[in-house]
Amino acid sequence: xxxxxxxxxxxxxxxxxxxxxxxxxxxxxxxxxxxxxxxxxxxxxxxxxxxxxxxxxxxxxxxxxxxxxxxxxxxxxxxxxxxxxxxxxxxxxxxxxxxxxxxxxxxxxxxxxxxxxxxxxxxxxxxxxxxxxxxxxxxxxxxxxxxxxxxxxxxxxxxxxxxxxxxxxxxxxxxxxxxxxxxxxxxxxxxxxxxxxxxxxxxxxxxxxxxxxxxxxxxxxxxxxxxxxxxxxxxxxxxxxxxxxxxxxxxxxxxxxxxxxxxxxxxxxxxxxxxxxxxxxxxxxxxxxxxxxxxxxxxxxxxxxxxxxxxxxxxxxxxxxxxxxxxxxxxxxxxxxxxxxxxxxxxxxxxxxxxxxxxxxxxxxxxxxxxxxxxxxxxxxxxxxxxxxxxxxxxxxxxxxxxxxxxxxxxxx
Amino acid sequence: xxxxxxxxxxxxxxxxxxxxxxxxxxxxxxxxxxxxxxxxxxxxxxxxxxxxxxxxxxxxxxxxxxxxxxxxxxxxxxxxxxxxxxxxxxxxxxxxxxxxxxxxxxxxxxxxxxxxxxxxxxxxxxxxxxxxxxxxxxxxxxxxxxxxxxxxxxxxxxxxxxxxxxxxxxxxxxxxxxxxxxxxxxxxxxxxxxxxxxxxxxxxxxxxxxxxxxxxxxxxxxxxxxxxxxxxxxxxxxxxxxxxxxxxxxxxxxxxxxxxxxxxxxxxxxxxxxxxxxxxxxxxxxxxxxxxxxxxxxxxxxxxxxxxxxxxxxxxxxxxxxxxxxxxxxxxxxxxxxxxxxxxxxxxxxxxxxxxxxxxxxxxxxxxxxxxxxxxxxxxxxxxxxxxxxxxxxxxxxxxxxxxxxxxxxxxx
Numbered sequence: 105x106x107x108x109x110x111x112x113x114x115x116x117x118x119x120x121x122x123x124x125x126x127x128x129x130x131x132x133x134x135x136x137x138x139x140x141x142x143x144x145x146x147x148x149x150x151x152x153x154x155x156x157x158x159x160x161x162x163x164x165x166x167x168x169x170x171x172x173x174x175x176x177x178x179x180x181x182x183x184x185x186x187x188x189x190x191x192x193x194x195x196x197x198x199x200x201x202x203x204x205x206x207x208x209x210x211x212x213x214x215x216x217x218x219x220x221x222x223x224x225x226x227x228x229x230x231x232x233x234x235x236x237x238x239x240x241x242x243x244x245x246x247x248x249x250x251x252x253x254x255x256x257x258x259x260x261x262x263x264x265x266x267x268x269x270x271x272x273x274x275x276x277x278x279x280x281x282x283x284x285x286x287x288x289x290x291x292x293x294x295x296x297x298x299x300x301x302x303x304x305x306x307x308x309x310x311x312x313x314x315x316x317x318x319x320x321x322x323x324x325x326x327x328x329x330x331x332x333x334x335x336x337x338x339x340x341x342x343x344x345x346x347x348x349x350x351x352x353x354x355x356x357x358x359x360x361x362x363x364x365x366x367x368x369x370x371x372x373x374x375x376x377x378x379x380x381x382x383x384x385x386x387x388x389x390x391x392x393x394x395x396x397x398x399x400x401x402x403x404x405x406x407x408x409x410x411x412x413x414x415x416x417x418x419x420x421x422x423x424x425x426x427x428x429x430x431x432x433x434x435x436x437x438x439x440x441x442x443x444x445x446x447x448x449x450x451x452x453x454x455x456x457x458x459x460x461x462x463x464x465x466x467x468x469x470x471x472x473x474x475x476x477x478x479x480x481x482x483x484x485x486x487x488x489x490x491x492x493x494x495x496x497x498x499x500x501x502x503x504x505x506x507x508x509x510x511x512x513x514x515x516x517x
Numbered sequence: 518x519x520x521x522x523x524x525x526x527x528x529x530x531x532x533x534x535x536x537x538x539x540x541x542x543x544x545x546x547x548x549x550x551x552x553x554x555x556x557x558x559x560x561x562x563x564x565x566x567x568x569x570x571x572x573x574x575x576x577x578x579x580x581x582x583x584x585x586x587x588x589x590x591x592x593x594x595x596x597x598x599x600x601x602x603x604x605x606x607x608x609x610x611x612x613x614x615x616x617x618x619x620x621x622x623x624x625x626x627x628x629x630x631x632x633x634x635x636x637x638x639x640x641x642x643x644x645x646x647x648x649x650x651x652x653x654x655x656x657x658x659x660x661x662x663x664x665x666x667x668x669x670x671x672x673x674x675x676x677x678x679x680x681x682x683x684x685x686x687x688x689x690x691x692x693x694x695x696x697x698x699x700x701x702x703x704x705x706x707x708x709x710x711x712x713x714x715x716x717x718x719x720x721x722x723x724x725x726x727x728x729x730x731x732x733x734x735x736x737x738x739x740x741x742x743x744x745x746x747x748x749x750x751x752x753x754x755x756x757x758x759x760x761x762x763x764x765x766x767x768x769x770x771x772x773x774x775x776x777x778x779x780x781x782x783x784x785x786x787x788x789x790x791x792x793x794x795x796x797x798x799x800x801x802x803x804x805x806x807x808x809x810x811x812x813x814x815x816x817x818x819x820x821x822x823x824x825x826x827x828x829x830x831x832x833x834x835x836x837x838x839x840x841x842x843x844x845x846x847x848x849x850x851x852x853x854x855x856x857x858x859x860x861x862x863x864x865x866x867x868x869x870x871x872x873x874x875x876x877x878x879x880x881x882x883x884x885x886x887x888x889x890x891x892x893x894x895x896x897x898x899x900x901x902x903x904x905x906x907x908x909x910x911x912x913x914x915x916x917x918x919x920x921x922x923x924x925x926x927x928x929x930x
Contacts, residue, residue, distance in 0.1 A: 117553045119544030120729070122535045126558070131532030140530045141565055143558035145539070152554060159572055295588045295628050305590075315589070316528050318669070325533065380821075386807030387800025390821045394799030395909060397875050405827045408793075408803045408819035410812075414861055418818070448827055462810050471622075492623055493648055496808060497671065 105276060107133055107140045108164035110156055112172035112181050113255055114147040125170040125253070125260055132264060136272065137282045137329055138166065148178040157188050165248050166275075171255030173238035175217040181252060182225060182241070189245045192226040195219070199230060199239045206237055225252075231267040235259045242271045249275055281333035285340050287324045287347065290363060290508050292354040294322045300350045304343070311343045320501045321363075356511065363507035364392040370514045371402045376451040378510075380406040381419055381444035383431060384458040384473060389503045404448045409440065419443030430466040432457050437476030438484045445478045453478040454510055456502055460495045471498055475506050479513060518689060520546055520553045521577035523569055525585035525594050526668055527560040538583040538666070538673055545677060548740070549685065550695050551579065561591040570601045578661050579688075584668030586651035588630040594665060595638060595654070602658045605639040608632070612643065612652045619650055638665075644680040648672045655684045662688055694746035698753050700737045700760065703776060703921050705767040707735045713763045717756070724756045733914045734776075769924065776920035777805040783927045784815045789864040791923075793819040794832050794857035796844060797871040797886065802916045817861040822853065832856030843879040845870050850889030851897045858891045866891040867923055869915055873908045884911055888919050892926060 109126045116123055126143045133140050141163065146156045153172075160167045172181030186193050200222035207214040221238040224230055231240030231251075236259035241252040251268065253260045289297060294317035298305060305313055311328035324347065328339035348355055357366050371378055380389045390406035393399050407418055412431055415421040421439040429435045437455050445453025458473035459465045473489040487509050491498045522539045529536055539556045546553050554576065559569045566585075573580045585594030599606050613635035620627040634651040637643055644653030649672035654665040664681065666673045702710060707730035711718060718726055724741035737760065741752040761768055770779045784791055793802045803819035806812050820831055825844055828834040834852040842848045850868045858866025871886035872878045886902040900922050904911045 111556075116540075116556065117543055118547050119540045119542070119553075122537045122540040123556070124535045127529075127532045127535040129532070130530055134531050140532075141560065141562075142569070143524075143529065143536070143556070145556035147554065149554075155576070156555070163568070293625065295630050296626075298589050299628050299630070314527060314531065314533075315591075316533060318534075325531070382800070385804070386812075386816075387795070387803035387819055387821065390800035391798070391804050394821075394823060395912070397908060399799075400823055403799075403821075403823050405823045405831070406800055406819075406821035408800065408807070408816075408821070410807060410816050410818045411861075414818045418860065447831065448824075490622065490624055492619065494671070495810060497648070499808070 105138045105166050106164050107138050107166040107168060108142040108144060108160040109140060109168045109170065110153075110160060111143070111145040111170050112148065112153060113145075114149075114178070116145045116171075117147045124257060125255065128257065128261060129168060129170070129253075129264065132269065134284070134327070135282055136269075136276065137280050138272075138276070148172060148180065150180050150184050153180065153184045154188055157185065161248060166251070166272075167248060168251045168253065170253045170260060173221065173240075173252060173254045175215075175220050175237075179220075182223065185250060185252070186225055189225075189243075189250070191243070191245065193223050194226045195222050196224045196230055196239065197222075199224065199232075202232070203237045229271060231263055231271065233259055233263055234266065235262055240268065242268075244275070280329045280331055281336050282327060282329050283333060283336040283340055284325055284327040285344065286359045287326065287344060287355060288357045288359075288361065289322045289324070289351060289354040290320070290356050290504060292322060292351060293317075297322050297324075297351055297354070301347055304346060311339050313343070313347075320497075320504055356508070363504050363511070365396060367507045367511050367514075368393060368396050368399055368402060370511055371452075372398075374514060376514070377402055377404050378452045378454065379404045379444045379448035379450040381440035381453065381455040382406060382408045383410060383415070383440070383456060384460050385456040385499050385502055385506075386410065388499055389454070389456060389506055392503055392507075404450050407444050407447065415440060419447065430468070432459055432466050432468045432472055432474065434474055434476075434486045434488065437474035437486050438478070439476075441476035441478040441484060442482060445482070451479065452510065454506055456506060458489075458498070458502065460498050462495060473498070473502050473505075475502070475509060477510060477513060480517065485509070485513060518551045518579050519577050520551050520579040520581060521555040521557060521573040522553060522581045522583065523566075523573060524556070524558040524583050525561065525566060526558075527562075527591070529558045529584075530560045537670060538668065541670065541674060542581060542583070542666075542677065545682065548695060548697055549682075549689065550693065550742070551685075551689070561585060561593060563593050563597050566593070566597045567601055570598065574661060579664070579685075580661060581664045581666070583666045583673060586634065586653075586665060586667045588628075588633050588650075592633075595636065598663060598665070599638055602638075602656075602663070604641075604656070604658065606636050607639045608635050609637045609643055609652065610635075612637065612645075615645070616650045642684060644676055644684065646672055646676055647679065648675055653681065655681075657688070693742050693744055694749050695740065695742050696746060696749040696753055697738055697740040698757065699772045700739065700757060700768060701770045701772075701774065702735045702737075702764065702767040703733070703769050703917065705735060705764060706730075710735050710737075710764055710767070714760055717759060724752050726756070726760075733917055769921070775805075776917050776924065777802075778809060780920045780924050780927075781806060781809050781812055781815055783924055784865075785811075787927060789927070790815055790817050791865040791867065792817045792857045792861035792863040794853035794866065794868040795819060795821045796823060796828070796853070796869060797873050798869040798912050798915055798919075799823065801912055802867070802869060802919055805916055805920075817863050820857050820860065828853060832860065843881070845872055845879055845881045845885055845887065847887055847889075847899045847901065850887035850899050851891070852889075854889035854891040854897060855895060858895070864892065865923065867919055869919060871902075871911070871915065873911050875908060886911070886915050886918075888915070888922060890923060890926060893930070898922070898926065
């Protein structure tokens with residue numbers, strides 16, 4: 105089954121909102137093994153919508169519409185579909201009652217245009233709207249299936265989950281199970297990763313392997329299909345093993361996790377506490393860690409030492425270190441990490457110092473970064489990075505590297 | 518000029534990401550008066566991309582592509598366009614040099630597939646990529662203009678702003694000037710703001726007024742058109758005055774500024790320094806302020822005191838305050854603000870304590886927030902809030918309120 109998702113609404117073409125409905129439905133369809141080959145967005149305009157439907161009919165056997173089912177004159181999705189398919193429109197009594205009940209319940213007066221929302225395509229299966237007024241629809245004409253959903257995500261998502269998916273499963277002839285798993289990597293570029301597993305990528309059929317690079321990390325989505333879901337899982341396990349044999353050193357977690365999430369988990373497992381001394385990152389490391397509920401038992405606190413006097417007076421960095429080596433130096437990173445570990449009495453102290461830009465500092469180039477880690481009887485580790493990109497990008501990637509180094513230390517000690 | 522935006526990438530069709538690039542470009546094109554009639558998304562598949570291009574050629578005279586310019590085999594946007602348009606591909610020496618420089622700078626080994634990124638359409642205008650490797654392009658063939666942008670937003674946005682828009686303005690034949698201005702408000706809800714200026718909204722023609730609510734603030738975008746750009750500016754000025762007469766108390770700045778940006782500006786103007794004591798916000802206030810270049814002369818640092826012992830030992834909060842009133846209290850907020858002001862020797866100390874959730878704390882409800890400000894000979898101010906929403910939402914809005922209160926204090930003292 106090949107699908108096209110058509111988003112209807114001028115607000116999408118004006119950039120007022122992103123087409124998150126297409127994203128949501130695409131994810132759901134991928135789970136069912138439905139190929140989505142195109143997304144289209146068209147405005148509230150009958151002739152352009154008509155043209156979009158005719159284009160989709162040539163390339164898809166499932167056409168899904170989102171938006172344009174509301175009460176106003178702008179809403180013309182079902183009217184246009186009716187005219188293209190040569191199907192009549194009819195008032196659905198059940199939908200009308202539920203609209204009237206909605207107005208009674210909320211003590212509001214029902215304006216006549218709201219009745220328009222109860223009109224459906226004749227012969228369609230009506231999908232009830234539990235969180236709004238306009239019902240959805242499903243209909244098959246000339247071997248093409250059409251589904252219509254309302255635009256607001258808070259109506260669409262529950263409608264799909266409660267009624268839409270069941271309707272769709274009924275249409276699908278293949279009863280295959282689709283299992284997918286995302287492997288997350290850090291510290292390796294997309295092109296290097298792909299080079300390492302080039303033969304696996306070239307040979308991929310089942311599971312398929314989809315690489316994606318974002319925010320300085322690379323993910324691989326493995327998707328396996330089989331009539332037996334256990335076999336699909338085994339296929340994923342085998343492929344995962346083959347991949348990790350090559351690039352396992354860079355692998356850090358599955359699915360929607362993040363480096364800071366993994367770090368918090370590892371600290372919790374080992375019952376260790378952490379504190380950060382942040383110059384370059386301005387508190388971002390601490391902010392990320394404490395964004396996770398329950399971090400309070402792990403993260404004692406942080407010292408943001410933006411000025412040298414604070415590095416000295418609060419963290420105990422030595423004056424001669426600042427004078428001889430500067431604040432952006434290996435030695436300063438080490439002293440900051442030790443300082444915050446001692447001051448806030450934690451098992452681990454981690455420090456970040458560097459040049460976020462836009463200008464050089466102490467004669468050191470933008471993107472020069474030192475990360476210090478003090479752990480176990482004041483044993484220290486220091487890492488130097490040379491990053492590129494914007495100020496925000498450098499800060500964000502520095503925090504990711506900090507989590508990565510700390511995780512590796514914790515796992516190997 | 519009628520545009521179509523074609524997003525290329527299987528990750529969009531799998532629902533891994535939303536098509537925010539189309540949203541971004543649509544907004545930018547609307548500002549220039551370019552009609553966007555269609556968005557299309559197609560996967561990394563040459564024959565379907567070819568079909569999408571041919572469809573777009575029938576209905577648009579500006580076709581903009583995002584994605585598919587990277588180094589891997591999946592990336593085939595320019596190759597496919599070259600074949601459809603009958604244009605050759607050629608290596609751009611400048612782009613190649615900048616890719617090689619990128620690898621040298623970051624101490625990474627350049628794999629051969631990266632050279633592919635320097636290949637461009639023969640005869641195209643190359644749009645440099647200041648934040649990545651693949652350059653963009655602009656080319657006109659048979660009266661249709663084509664523009665190619667890389668997929669990652671952090672490369673696309675600055676490329677459009679630095680080079681893409683200028684290229685496009687050059688192509689536009691309409692010489693009407695379009696001027697727009699965004700007014701930003703904090704502390705007033707969208708519906709209240711709209712009620713206050715309802716008659717202006719109803720009567721709008723030139724300038725138009727577009728309200729938008731996001732992240733706890735409300736903005737109004739005013740857009741005026743005129744052949745004389747001075748007149749367009751005057752129209753904006755007049756409308757702005759009418760609006761601010763009604764709701765000026767909530768206005769804090771123009772265009773892309775933010776509350777933390779305005780706070781940094783105000784502190785710079787008054788030559789004052791600040792430091793924060795953060796519990797609830799975990800460093801987010803400090804992170805926001807230091808995200809602005811030059812904040813180093815204003816922000817001395819911050820103490821993230823997530824544990825009560827640190828509030829006591831580092832910030833000097835009294836034990837009896839913690840025992841009698843708790844960490845989430847007016848008195849604790851005041852002592853934290855004074856403590857950080859004294860410890861980090863700043864003009865202003867600001868503190869954040871509260872319950873971010875998901876669970877109650879000290880018997881206080883999720884969303885209970887206290888913000889303390891110490892300013893001028895230890896005069897203190899404290900503000901209580903009751904916020905709702907997610908953990909992240911509560912933390913983010915708390916920081917916005919902190920900036921808002923500090924700004925108001927600075928402006929009225």
